[in-house]
Amino acid sequence: MRREPRDNKLDRLEERLGYSFKDRALLDRALTHSSALKQQTNSEYESYQRMEFLGDRVLGLVISMMLYEAFPKADEGELARRLNQLVRRETCAEVARDLTFGEAIRMGDGEAQTGGRRKNAILGDVCESVIAALYLDGGLEVADRFIRHNWKKRMANASGPLRDAKTTLQEWAQGRGLPAPVYREVSRTGPDHAPTFRIKVEIDGVDPAEASGSSKRVAEHEVASLVLKREGVWSEGDDHV
Structure with a gap:
């Protein structure tokens, strides 16, 4: 049976994630923008918005653990500032671009034509949604491995006074x-x-x-x-x- 092109995109994305989903519907949902649903009637899909909420919290937990381990002499204020820098939307969007999430996002024609696959807001949200999908499918260990792999260098290379x-x-x-x-x-x-x-x-x-x-x-x-x-x-x- 021939796979649909969209499945091929998910195949490639799983390779970049280094993880094969048991329930691929979770990954599919994490990549579904709300604009895609407006073009379908009786759609069986949901957008990534709820998963984005969960992924944001998982990301914050893992990054907090990484900072706590890496900076034993840092006080609460410094740790909070470093956390804010690493979990902000722009950083998540950078990760999404590195892993070319944009090509796999399901979105409406109008959003796609206005450059939706390149927008920081969408890429950042999708990155958090994919983290949620990893967490729901494989548990904290899988999400932790993904986050550490993609944020470790960013944490080490953070520069500037880190002032709020x-x-x-x-x-x-x-x-x-x-x-x-x-x-x-x-x-x-x-x-x-x-x-x-x-x-x-x-x-x-x-x-x-x-x-x-x-x-x-x-x-x-x-x-x-x-x-x-x-x-x-x-x-x-x-x-x-």
């Missing part, structure tokens, strides 16, 4: 005798599954600034970083989480 932009901006404002920064949502654009938030930060006596991001948290950190660089607190090369 929002915290640093608040400390800078307080040090000048100013009230804490106030963040306001200016706009939200894009579809529900891949929104873009624009956030404005205001500090008495300081020019306001605006920045955008794939979530409110990302946008808040972007705009805080912008102010820190503009005010000369950070240089252009400074990393932040």
Whole structure:
């Protein structure tokens, strides 16, 4: 019996994952974007959204364990900052690109035509969903092995001061005798599954600034970083989480 092309893509993906699924429907679901379901009637499939929720928690647990083992002298604050850097959507998207998850994602024609297979938001979510699929099919040991293999070098190569932009901006404002920064949502654009938030930060006596991001948290950190660089607190090369 001839396999469908989509099955061939799953075959190749399993090779890159280094794991053969007992229940391949889990992997299929982890790769199904909500836009694909809108083109089908009486669809037997579900999108990856619930699995993304689970995968995010599994990823956080394993990365926390890795950091706890690798940095025995780090305090809670440093560990939290390193964790935030490693589990953020952009890092997950990098892993998804390295493993070419994009070619295997099931999505609607409209989403595909607008570059959905290359979007950080979708790739990051799919990466977390695949982690959930590995966890559900093979247990924590399988998910742990996948995460360690793909995040170990990223953890070791993390550079920069690993400072939290929002915290640093608040400390800078307080040090000048100013009230804490106030963040306001200016706009939200894009579809529900891949929104873009624009956030404005205001500090008495300081020019306001605006920045955008794939979530409110990302946008808040972007705009805080912008102010820190503009005010000369950070240089252009400074990393932040």
